[in-house]
Every structure is written in structure tokens, then in C-alpha cells.
Amino acid sequence: MFRSDTHILVVDDSINIRRIVVDHLQKLGFSKIVAAENTAEALEKLKSYKQSGSPIQLVLSDLNMPGPSGLDFLKEVRKDPQYQALPFILITTESEKGAVIEAAVNGVSGYIVKPFNADTLTKRLKEAYRKHYPEGLN
Amino acid sequence: MVNYSVFDALFDSVFIIDENRKIIYCNETAAHLSHSSVKRLSRGVIFSDLFNMSEPNLFPLSGGPIGREKASPLQEVIYEIKDPSLIKSTTSLEASRPSKGKVQITIQPFVEGSVKRWTVVLRDVTLEETLHHKYQGQLALREKYIAELQEAKIKLEDYSNNLAEKVAERTFELQNANHRLNAVMNSLGQGFLIIDKKGICSDLYTKACLEVLEKDPSHKPIGDVLNLSSKERDQFNMWMQAVFSESLPFEDLATLAPDNYKHTRGERITLHFFPLRDDQKSIQHIVLVATNRTSEFLAKEALSKEQNHGAMILKMVKYRQKFTAFINSIDKEITSIHNQIKNKFILPNEVNNIYRYLHTIEGEAGLYSLEEIRECCRQIQTFMEPWRQGDSRESNILLPKVLVELEKIKKYLKEFRIENTDLLNLISNQQENSLEISLDHVLAFGKLLQDPRLPLELQTQFLTTILKQPILPCLKFLDDVAQQVATTQNKKLYPIYYSCENVYITPKIYDALLASLVHAIRNAVDHGIEPPEVRKSSGKEEMGTIRINCTNTFYEGQPWIQIQISDDGSGIDVQKIRNLLPIKFPTMNLTSLSDFEILQTVFLPGFSSREQVSQFSGRGVGLDAVKSEVELLKGNIQMDSKPNNGSVLTINIPKITKIENLENKLKLMSA
Numbered sequence: 001m002f003r004s005d006t007h008i009l010v011v012d013d014s015i016n017i018r019r020i021v022v023d024h025l026q027k028l029g030f031s032k033i034v035a036a037e038n039t040a041e042a043l044e045k046l047k048s049y050k051q052s053g054s055p056i057q058l059v060l061s062d063l064n065m066p067g068p069s070g071l072d073f074l075k076e077v078r079k080d081p082q083y084q085a086l087p088f089i090l091i092t093t094e095s096e097k098g099a100v101i102e103a104a105v106n107g108v109s110g111y112i113v114k115p116f117n118a119d120t121l122t123k124r125l126k127e128a129y130r131k132h133y134p135e136g137l138n
Numbered sequence: 139m140v141n142y143s144v145f146d147a148l149f150d151s152v153f154i155i156d157e158n159r160k161i162i163y164c165n166e167t168a169a170h171l172s173h174s175s176v177k178r179l180s181r182g183v184i185f186s187d188l189f190n191m192s193e194p195n196l197f198p199l200s201g202g203p204i205g206r207e208k209a210s211p212l213q214e215v216i217y218e219i220k221d222p223s224l225i226k227s228t229t230s231l232e233a234s235r236p237s238k239g240k241v242q243i244t245i246q247p248f249v250e251g252s253v254k255r256w257t258v259v260l261r262d263v264t265l266e267e268t269l270h271h272k273y274q275g276q277l278a279l280r281e282k283y284i285a286e287l288q289e290a291k292i293k294l295e296d297y298s299n300n301l302a303e304k305v306a307e308r309t310f311e312l313q314n315a316n317h318r319l320n321a322v323m324n325s326l327g328q329g330f331l332i333i334d335k336k337g338i339c340s341d342l343y344t345k346a347c348l349e350v351l352e353k354d355p356s357h358k359p360i361g362d363v364l365n366l367s368s369k370e371r372d373q374f375n376m377w378m379q380a381v382f383s384e385s386l387p388f389e390d391l392a393t394l395a396p397d398n399y400k401h402t403r404g405e406r407i408t409l410h411f412f413p414l415r416d417d418q419k420s421i422q423h424i425v426l427v428a429t430n431r432t433s434e435f436l437a438k439e440a441l442s443k444e445q446n447h448g449a450m451i452l453k454m455v456k457y458r459q460k461f462t463a464f465i466n467s468i469d470k471e472i473t474s475i476h477n478q479i480k481n482k483f484i485l486p487n488e489v490n491n492i493y494r495y496l497h498t499i500e501g502e503a504g505l506y507s508l509e510e511i512r513e514c515c516r517q518i519q520t521f522m523e524p525w526r527q528g529d530s531r532e533s534n535i536l537l538p539k540v541l542v543e544l545e546k547i548k549k550y551l552k553e554f555r556i557e558n559t560d561l562l563n564l565i566s567n568q569q570e571n572s573l574e575i576s577l578d579h580v581l582a583f584g585k586l587l588q589d590p591r592l593p594l595e596l597q598t599q600f601l602t603t604i605l606k607q608p609i610l611p612c613l614k615f616l617d618d619v620a621q622q623v624a625t626t627q628n629k630k631l632y633p634i635y636y637s638c639e640n641v642y643i644t645p646k647i648y649d650a651l652l653a654s655l656v657h658a659i660r661n662a663v664d665h666g667i668e669p670p671e672v673r674k675s676s677g678k679e680e681m682g683t684i685r686i687n688c689t690n691t692f693y694e695g696q697p698w699i700q701i702q703i704s705d706d707g708s709g710i711d712v713q714k715i716r717n718l719l720p721i722k723f724p725t726m727n728l729t730s731l732s733d734f735e736i737l738q739t740v741f742l743p744g745f746s747s748r749e750q751v752s753q754f755s756g757r758g759v760g761l762d763a764v765k766s767e768v769e770l771l772k773g774n775i776q777m778d779s780k781p782n783n784g785s786v787l788t789i790n791i792p793k794i795t796k797i798e799n800l801e802n803k804l805k806l807m808s809a
Contacts, residue, residue: 071477104376
């Protein structure tokens, strides 16, 4: 269902979490993964990759980050009409219900609770895809 | 000549005929009727040659005198053209003229000058007839339609009535189903309500809502029903928005909703949300199910408490010496600290000591899961913190608080001791400075003392000081047995009163005997102790008493032990035994037996004065087992009893004074 060369952006301020997520993704077969430490860097990367012709096709972002949060990032991204359909998954903890609800009404494609395993991640990725690319990715 | 041209324009056919029936005149209509022309007919055609009439004797048309003097009444006759070959049809109109029909005919005589003439008028009523038939036909058809319609109307009325009945039936069934559903949900104690897109609850809800959510939810906003704060409401509204717009699958959103309701009386109410979809599968309503899980919650808490208790016991047993020391020491220390503080005799460095001591206690209490004591210690430390830092300004306020906590510790300790007496006895039976050695090692060592070169004194000392255990712990189990029997028989019993200090026995040797005492106890409760009502009516306490007394005695210069088991029950009915004995033991000679001797028959194998075998006794096996054990040990046993005063079972057994005897006995046992 998803191509292994899907361009994925992982955003998290903790290098350990980034490593774990990237690891999971690589095990699932994804090879084109880039990472960012914060919202600003993430937005920049989105822009530059789009310009260079190989745009980001999926975002996995932590919710709780110093500075603008994952929720702020989501809102920023959805402002751009070109990114209305960008699959965006938030990584949260048990206690952040309020923020997740807000993300839901702001167009998040799914959320995943830490700690998670590979199966849950796969499930969420599939859901996000189904939502935005019902015919599959081309 | 009369001018017959008055008849020319008439639509009725008029013929004028003479006495020879010759047509003198006819009009156009008559010619038309006759399929001929006026000219031809006026050339001397005989009228009766023209038509066949169905009524030939109207007036003698052919032959015979015409001879009618008066006008004939109008009569309907059927005519037929006699000779169709006469007809020469030159036009299609002429060809379409009917050759048969119905006419109304009348003949009127008159006199012209001196000759008789007759006027024959024929009115063609064929068309009328045809139309009449047609109309009749149509009328009949219409009548038929009307009849059918009326039938249909009746059927429709029937159907509507039926329908009304069916609707009433269905409504009734639906209401029933509704009631059943409601009953089911109410029986589950679950509050059920439906929320619409505006967040308002419908008027369809279960009665359980009144208890579980403490209000009637109909037409209220869900925020009011769940007593949400304004922040929680905003969040819930956003959540509903996400649900109704299905921005994420419902199952992912369900976990983000509030999962419990804060009940004002502390009941635990869980909340579950479900989507209600329409035919197009889009969510139109949200269903909320509120469940009272208080009992589950309490059960879980109780379970957790029990598990903690279990863990605590394990720790207490594992570290028993340490624990016993701990329990004993903090009692004293806390009391002394309490006194110090109460009397305000505290020097600064003492404050520090107290603080550190309590900190240690906190740790130790934690080790043994004594959470309440631990919490008190923590509180005291919190209160004393500023004081410890040198700031004693608040000490007046804090001192009483510290005292309160110390009181609490003492209270918990007291409660703890009471709740766990058995356990504490068990673990503190290990006296200070005690050693655990296996019995086999001790016995092996004892064997060495049999060496004849060693003084006998060594053996005696060994047996009296080393190879001994107090008898009480070996008899404690009898209390549980007694209570068990009493409970099953709805009898009330005090705990067994033991009086066994200073009585020691050699381990193992008396095991069988002591175990057999279970029969004696069972008998005592089953036969001896009366039900509470009976006891009350005979002036006794409702709760029965069983005593076990052990004493050291002497017999023929040798140390013996006496064990007495007594109860304050109804005693043994000697007369009853006298009556039963001949049946059970017919070969016995009873006449010479005293009451006392009769009492001792209870030790006979197979003896039972019970007619029925109960769960506990009556099989006749019991006291004889005790007796045989006593005799194996070379002791003696007897039963005493006073009516209504209870019974006393007395056992006397010798103590082991020589290891040789011990060895023999052990060999016997293992044989």
C-alpha cells in the first residue's frame, strides 16, 4: 500500500525519540526519512523539499516540544492550501487529551500514544493514507 | 281533393290509403321508411304489400274489409320490408336504410267527400329503442360500477380499521420492547442517554440516569449533565465537533472523551461513548452509557489491600526477629517522644535526633508496608522541618499537630497488634537468642547421651531442657476445629480457654494423641454444647465455653502430664446410655454398673448414642481413638459428667524421662 520511497519527515526535540521512530520506519521498509528538531526547522524543510521537487509526503511529529508545539506546527501546515491533504500524525502521551482533541478539529490525520510498537505505527500510517490518498499514492 | 301536403314535412311516416288499401299519398319519410320513393309508391302500391307487421290483425291489412270506424290506438309493432328486391339503392344513404325496425302505428279513418280514406301514421321508434337499450346497458354498467365501488369502500374501511388495529398492536409491541430494554438497562444500573449535534440530551433515557448521573438529563446540555467545568466544556465541545465531522475514526476519538463522572457521593461512574449512524453511515447522535462501578472499584481496592497485607505478612515472617524488635521498640520510643514533646522538654539537638529517628521509622515502616504509620512519620517530619532548621517560631502551632500524629501512630500500632495477634504470637514465639535446629539432629545428639559412661543426669537434663516444646501451640488448632463445628451448627462458642503454662512435651511422641483430641472437641461441641436458645432458657450464657487445662503431675515418683478438656454443655445423659447399651451391646451385663462406669462406655469402639450420623460425630469412632492413643503412651483416660453442667475428659500420660524410651516410642511410631 505504501511505497518504500515515501518521503517522511519526523519532528521531535529528543534525539532518542527521533532515533526510535526512524528505526521503526526503517524496519517497515521506508528509506527516505528526514528529521527536524523543532517546528521552525520542520517548516523550513517542508518548503525546501517542495521546491526541490521531492516534497514531504508524510509528517510524524511529537506534540510536546519546547517552543511551538506539534499542534502549532499542524495548524501552520494546514494553513497552506497545498498541505490540506498532507498526512500528519501526532505522537503524544496519555495525558495530552485536550491538545489531541484540538488537533482532531484542526485536521490531524491520526495520533499515536507513547510508548508505541511497530504494529500500532503501521495501523496509524495506514489510516492516515486511507484518509488522504484513498486510491493509493502515485 | 284534400291537400295532403300538410304531411309532407313531417318526420313521421304518413300514408293515406283507400278502401282497396292502395296508397293514395305518402310523405317523404314514409317513402324513406319503405325504401322507396314518393313517386313510385303513389303509382298504386298496396300498403299491405309493403310491410310484414308483427301484429297482422291490427286491422285487416290484407284482404277483408278495412272496416275500421274509429282510430286505432298507437301500437308498437315490428315491421319488415316485404320485398327487399323492390329496393333500388342508388345512393349509399339509401343503401344504409334499415329494412327492419320498430314503429308506433296508428290508423285514423276519415271521409273525403263521399269516399272513405284511412290515414296510417308510423312513428319510427327503432332509434329510440336502440338508444334505450344502449342507455339501459350503460345504466346497468354504471350500477355495476357503483356496486363494485361500494364493495371496495367496505373493504377499504375494513382495511383501515384493521390497519388501526395493527398499528396499535405494533405500537404496543414497540412499547413493550422499549420497556424491556429500559428494564434491562435499568437492571444493569446503567444510565443511558443520547446527545445530538448541539450537545443537548434527548428525552430518551434510562431511569438509572437519575441515580448514576444524579439528574434527569432530558433537554439539558451535556455539560450540565456531567457537571463539567467551563474548560472541560470547551474541550468536550471540541471533541463533539471532531466526532460529528469524523475527522478521525470514532474509535480513536473515543479514548479522548471524559471517562468518568464526578459523583457527589463518591460513587465511581465510568462513561462510555458510542456513535449512532443514519442510513448514510454518518454520525447523527452520540450515545452515552454511564456505569456505576463502585462495587468493582471497592473490590479492587479491597483486593489490593489484601495483597498488600499478604506481602506485609510475608515480610514480617521473613524478617521476623528484626520485625518483632522493631514493633516492640517503636512503641516505647514513640511514647517517650510523645512525653518529651508534650512536656516541651526539647533541646535543639534532641529535635534533630527525633527527626532522624522518625525518618528511620518511616523507612522501616515502609519495608513492612505499614503505610499509615509511614505517612504519620512523614507528616511529623514536614511539621518539624523548619524547627529543625533552627526556626522555632511556629513551634506552638506545630507541636500540637506533631502530638496528633504521634497519637495516630500509637493508635495504628495498637490496631495492628490486635488485628495480627496470631501472627505476632507465631513469629515472636522465637525467643530472643534462639536457634533453629532440625529435630533429627537433636535426636541424633540425644542418642549419644545413652552412652552408659555418661551420667543419667545428662539424659534427664537433655530431655527436660533441650528436647522439649511447650504444649500450647500443639493444642491451638483445636480452637479452629471447635469454632468450625459451632458455626456449622449455629451454636455460639467462646474461644477455647487454655491453661497450659509450664507444660512441656517431647516433640513427636505425643503428636498422634494430640491430633486425636480433635474427636473429643468435636464431640464436645456437637453433643455437649447446646444451641444458644436452649442455653438461654436454662439460664446459661448463650455462648458456650470449652476449657483445656494442662498440668504437670506426679505419679509413683514419675513426672506425668494431665490434660483436661471440659465444657459447660448439657453433660452426658447416663440413663440414655443405659437404655441404648442393651441394643448396641446385647451381651453386656449392665445391671451392676455404676453411673461412673456407664459413663466410661463412651470409649467403647462403635459406641454412639446418636441415632443419626452427623458430619462431625456419631460414627462411634472418636473417643475410642483417643483412648487407644492414651493407652499406647501408657496413660489413662476417664470421662466425668454432671447433667446440665457439662463434661470433663481427663487424660493422664507419663513424660518421657529416658532416651531409650524415646527411641522405642519413635520406632513404634514409625512402624
